[in-house]
Amino acid sequence: xxxxxxxxxxxxxxxxxxxxxxxxxxxxxxxxxxxxxxxxxxxxxxxxxxxxxxxxxxxxxxxxxxxxxxxxxxxxxxxxxxxxxxxxxxxxxxxxxxxxxxxxxxxxxxxxxxxxxxxxxxxxxxxxxxxxxxxxxxxxxxxxxxxxxxxxxxxxxxxxxxxxxxxxxxxxxxxxxxxxxxxxxxxxxxxxxxxxxxxxxxxxxxxxxxxxxxxxxxxxxxxxxxxxxxxxxxxxxxxxxxxxxxxxxxxxxxxxxxxxxxxxxxxxxxxxxxxxxxxxxxxxxxxxxxxxxxxxxxxxxxxxxxxxxxxxxxxxxxxxxxxxxxxxxxxxxxxxxxxxxxxxxxxxxxxxxxxxxxxxxxxxxxxxxxxxxxxxxxxxxxxxxxxxxxxxxxxxxxxxxxxxxxxxxxxxxxxxxxxxxxxxxxxxxxxxxxxxxxxxxxxxxxxxxxxxxxxxxxxxxxxxxxxxxxxxxx
Ligand code: UDP
Numbered sequence: 001x002x003x004x005x006x007x008x009x010x011x012x013x014x015x016x017x018x019x020x021x022x023x024x025x026x027x028x029x030x031x032x033x034x035x036x037x038x039x040x041x042x043x044x045x046x047x048x049x050x051x052x053x054x055x056x057x058x059x060x061x062x063x064x065x066x067x068x069x070x071x072x073x074x075x076x077x078x079x080x081x082x083x084x085x086x087x088x089x090x091x092x093x094x095x096x097x098x099x100x101x102x103x104x105x106x107x108x109x110x111x112x113x114x115x116x117x118x119x120x121x122x123x124x125x126x127x128x129x130x131x132x133x134x135x136x137x138x139x140x141x142x143x144x145x146x147x148x149x150x151x152x153x154x155x156x157x158x159x160x161x162x163x164x165x166x167x168x169x170x171x172x173x174x175x176x177x178x179x180x181x182x183x184x185x186x187x188x189x190x191x192x193x194x195x196x197x198x199x200x201x202x203x204x205x206x207x208x209x210x211x212x213x214x215x216x217x218x219x220x221x222x223x224x225x226x227x228x229x230x231x232x233x234x235x236x237x238x239x240x241x242x243x244x245x246x247x248x249x250x251x252x253x254x255x256x257x258x259x260x261x262x263x264x265x266x267x268x269x270x271x272x273x274x275x276x277x278x279x280x281x282x283x284x285x286x287x288x289x290x291x292x293x294x295x296x297x298x299x300x301x302x303x304x305x306x307x308x309x310x311x312x313x314x315x316x317x318x319x320x321x322x323x324x325x326x327x328x329x330x331x332x333x334x335x336x337x338x339x340x341x342x343x344x345x346x347x348x349x350x351x352x353x354x355x356x357x358x359x360x361x362x363x364x365x366x367x368x369x370x371x372x373x374x375x376x377x378x379x380x381x382x383x384x385x386x387x388x389x390x391x392x393x394x395x396x397x398x399x400x401x402x403x404x405x406x407x408x409x410x411x412x413x414x415x416x417x418x419x420x421x422x423x424x425x426x427x428x429x430x431x432x433x434x435x436x437x438x439x440x441x442x443x444x445x446x447x448x449x450x451x452x453x454x455x456x457x458x459x460x461x462x463x464x465x466x467x468x469x470x471x472x473x474x
Contacts, residue, residue, distance in 0.1 A: 005107070005108050005109060006037060006108060007036070007037070007108060007109045007110070007111040007461070007462065007465045008036070008037040008038065008039060008104065008108040008109070008110055008111065009030060009036055009037070009038050009039070009110070009111055009112050009113075009114060009461060010038075010039045010041060010101060010104060010110055010112070010113045010114070010131075011023050011026060011027055011038060011039070011040045011041065011113075011114045011115075011136070012041045012097070012113060012114070012115045012116060012119050012122055013040065013041065013042050013043070013116050013119075014043060014086055014090055014116040014117070014118035014119055015042075015043040015044075015086060015089065015090075016086070016270065016271070017269075017270040017362070018138060018269065018270060018360050018361065018362050019116050019118075019138050020042055020052065020055065021055065021241070021242045021362055022136070022138045022212045022238075022240045022241070022362065023040060023042075023116065023136065023138075024040060024055050024056065024058075024059060024063075024242075024244075025240035025241065025242065025243060026114070026136060026210070026212075026237070026240055027040045027059060027063045028058075028059055028060060028063065028243070029237070029240065029454060030454070030458065031059075031060045031062040031063055032060060033451065033454065033455075034454060034455065034458040036111075036458055036461070036462075037062050037064075037108065038062065038063045038064070039063075039064040039065075039066060039104055040059070040063055040064070040065045040066070041065075041066050041067075041068060041097070041100065042065065042066070042067050042068070043067070043068055043089060043090060043093065044067050044068065044069065044070040054244045054245070054246075054247065055242065055244045057244070058243065058244035058245070066100060068093040068096050068097065068100070069093065069096055081184070081190065081191075081192045082271075082304070082380075083118070083184050083192045083195060083196075084191055084192055084195065086118050087118055087195055090118055090119050090121075090122075091121060094121070094122065094124075094125055097122060097125055098125050098128070098129070101113065101125065101126075101129055101131065102129060105129065105131075109465055110129075110131045111132070111461040111462065111464060111465045112131065112132050112133070112134050112207070112461045112464075113125075113126045113131045113132070113133050113134070114133075114134045114135070114136045114210065115133060115134070115135055115136070116135075116136060116138070117135065117137060117138075117199060118199075120135075120199040120202045120203075121202075123202055123205055123206070132207045132461075132464055133205075133206050133207060134206055134207050134208045134209070134210060134457070135203060135206045135208075135209045135210065135232075136209075136210040136211075136212070137209060137210070137211045137212065138212050138361055138362070139211070139212070139213075139361045139381075139382050139386075140211070140213045140217075140218060140221070140361060140364075140382075140385075140386060140389065141211050141213050141218050141221040141222050141224075141225055141234065141236060142172075142173045142174065142218050142221040142385060142386075142389050142393075143182075143361075143382040143385050143386070144209070144211060144225060144234070145170050145171075145172070145173050145221055145224055145225060146168065146170065146173065146176060146181060146182070146382070146385055147182070147196075147200045147203075147382075148200060148203070148228070148231075149168060149170055150181070150182070150185055150196065150197060150200060151197065151200055151201060153168075154197050160178075160186065160187070160188060161178035161179070161181050161185060161186065161188075162177075162178045162179035162186065163178065164177070164178030168181065170224065171220070171223075171224035171227075172218070172219075172220025172221040172222075172223055172224035173218075173220070173221050173224065173389075173393075174385075174388045174389045174392050174393040175388075175392075176384070176385055176388055179384075180378075180384035180385060180387075180388055181384070181385070182196065182381065182382050182385070183305075183380045183381055183382075183383075183384075184196045184381070185197075203232070204230065204231075204232065206232050207232060207233075207460075208232050208233045208234070208235060208457055208460070209232050209233070209234050209235065210235045210237045210453075210454075210457060211234060211235065211236050211237065211238065212237065212238035212239065212240050212361065212365065213236045213238045213239070213365075214236050214238050214239055214439070214440060214443035214444075214448075214449060214450045215236055215443065215449040215450075216436075216439035216440075216442070216443060216449070217239075217368070217394065217436065217439065217440070218389070218393070218394075222234070222236055233457075235453040235454070235456060235457045236449065236450060236453055237450050237453050237454045237457070238365060238443075238450055239365040239368065239369055239440050239443070239444070239450075240365075241344065241362060241365050241366045241369055242344050242362070242366070246342030246343075246344055246345035247342055249337075249341060249342050249345075251294055251335055251337050251341055251342075251346065252342065252345055252346070252349065254294070254335045255294065255335075255346065255349045255351040255352065256349075256351070258292055258351040259292075259351065260350050260351060260353075261350070261351065261352070261353035261430075262291070262292050262351060262353055262421070263291075263292045263293060263294050263349075263351045263352050263353060263354075264286075264289075264291055264292070264293045264294075264352075264353065264354040264355070264356060264375075264417055264420070264421055265293070265294050265295075265343075265346050265347065265352050265354070265355050265356070265372075266282070266286070266293055266294065266295040266296065266355075266356040267295075267296040267341065267343060267355075267356075267357065267358075267363070268296075268298065268357070268358040268377070268379060269357075269358045269360040269362075269363055269379075270340075270360075272298070272305060272358040272360070272379045272380070273298050273299070273300060273301035273304060273305060273379075274298075274300055274301075274305075275300055275301070275302050276300040276302065276321060277407060278300070278407055278408065279297075279300045279321055279322070280321075280322075280323050281407055281408060281409055281410045281413065282295075282408075282410075282413060283322050283323050283326050284323060284326075284410040284413075285408075285409070285410035285411070285412070285413025285414045285417070286330070286334065286413065286414075286417065287326065287329060287330055287334075288410055288411070288413075288414035289413065289414040289415075289417035289418050289421075290333075290414075290418070291333075291417050291418065291421045291422075292333050292334065292351075293330075293333070293334045293335070293417075294334070294335045294337065294341070294346060294352075295334060295335070295336055295337065296337045296338075296339065296340065296341045296343075297318040297319055297321075297322065297336050297337065297338055297339070298318050298338075298339060299316045299317075299318045299321060300321050305379040305380045317338065318338045318339060319336055319338055322336075343363070343366060344366055344370075347366050347367055347370040347372050348370045352370075352372055353372070353420075353421055353426075353430070354372065354373055354374070354375060354417070354420045354421055354426070355367045355372050355373070355374045355375070356374075356375045356377055356417075357374050357375070357376060357377065358377055358378060358379045358380075358383055359374070359376045359377070359378045359383040359384075359386040359387045359390065360381070360383060360386075361382070361386060364386055364390065365440075367433075368396070368433070368436045368437065368440055369437060369440050369441075370437065371430075371433045371434045371436070371437035372433055373396050373397060373398070373420060373426070373429035373430050373432070373433045374390055374396060374397040374398075375397065375398055375399070375400060375416055375417065375420055376390055376391060376397050376399050377400065377408070387399060394432075394436070395429070395432055396429055396432050396433050396436060397429065398416055398419060398420050398425060398426075398429060399416075400412050400413060400416040
């Protein structure tokens with residue numbers, strides 16, 4: 001018999017701004033556009049509490065937000081890779097998740113549990129409770145195609161992927177060299193590699209995969225996924241980027257005083273870090289370019305490229321690591337912001353004309369939605385795939401070259417910044433960025449492809465609801 005109580009969807013995000021933001025936006029869309037009640041479950045390991053508060057305050061009342069309990073950090077020796085730490089953090093909370101979902105189910109039938117990649121083992125909790133599970137991927141369809149392909153490579157190639165003789169070519173995707181595949185698969189002996197393979201295998205157990213992308217951005221990759229055998233249905237529902245109003249910040253007032261389209265914005269996401277040497281080269285390259293810049297400076301990290309991802313910002317002033325005299329010499333041309341800037345507002349400001357970005361997927365989508373071309377500077381996760389896609393396929397980015405030592409040197413930085421901000425190439429990329437901005441807005445409009453995809457999956461949830469309470473929820 002059908003349950004007369006209105007159904008609810010639970011969304012389970014992993015920690016990190018790059019995950020919480022798109023999950024919160026998905027919750028907002030489901031409530032406002034699909035009229036579905038949502039519980040958004042988050043993890044406490046996120047340090048940017050003030051940012052989270054602004055984000056959650058922007059959500060409609062019909063979104064319940066629940067944070068799972070706090071527990072001690074699990075990396076006392078600091079050598080465990082970030083992905084393992086996140087994965088373990090989430091797993092430790094499964095008993096709480098189980099009781100939370102059971103308790104929600106007593107007041108409303110749960111039509112679906114939508115989980116983040118790092119939460120993939122919550123599939124077991126969903127199955128125990130008979131709740132259909134879906135995945136929401138905060139990356140591109142191109143990256144998803146490569147993730148599935150790792151399973152084939154895992155079975156067919158013995159060595160490290162950086163030794164693959166040819167770039168990997170997949171239907172509808174930009175060719176990607178082995179060394180540019182996901183950072184976690186670059187060392188097959190590391191436990192993170194096994195986690196990656198095991199998690200990706202489990203994607204097949206889901207009822208469907210929502211992706212924070214849109215058809216016009218990567219039409220062929222979307223088609224490739226939809227046509228693949230045995231694949232759960234794929235729903236490109238993006239671009240879902242932060243809509244909460246950004247806090248007031250003096251860098252926005254500085255931007256007000258700069259000429260239109262004249263400033264290159266530099267930011268490596270919530271967690272990306274450079275070494276001391278690379279920070280220095282970047283500073284000197286920006287200075288040498290003679291262009292205006294707004295730089296979110298983080299303290300360097302010698303070992304990790306994602307050194308501040310879980311908030312380990314240390315207590316040092318990031319500006320202390322800049323070359324001597326740099327802030328004084330660039331005063332008026334450059335504006336330095338330690339650690340965090342209101343990025344969406346910066347990208348949307350008329351004075352911003354380019355973005356040096358680590359190509360985290362949220363930053364990428366935000367840049368596209370604001371029509372700003374990029375200089376990709378990938379650091380970790382799937383960011384090298386994003387960089388290749390943006391430069392070679394979508395053609396909205398100009399990629400700097402690293403020297404043999406791996407450093408991107410000051411002259412290269414100066415040259416690429418000048419080409420983007422002043423040259424003919426820059427003009428072409430800006431035009432392309434504006435076209436994409438339009439396409440992104442259309443995908444979220446009334447008849448847009450992403451709205452249709454969201455309605456399709458929402459209808460599926462509602463159709464399934466009659467089956468809830470059955471043996472396995474399938
Ligand atoms: N962000 C911001 N200000 C900053 C750094 C990051 O507002 O100074 C936001 C940015 O707008 C994006 C998110 O944090 O929404 C970062 O997500 P992304 O996927 O780009 O990178 P990650 O932090 O996951 O590496």
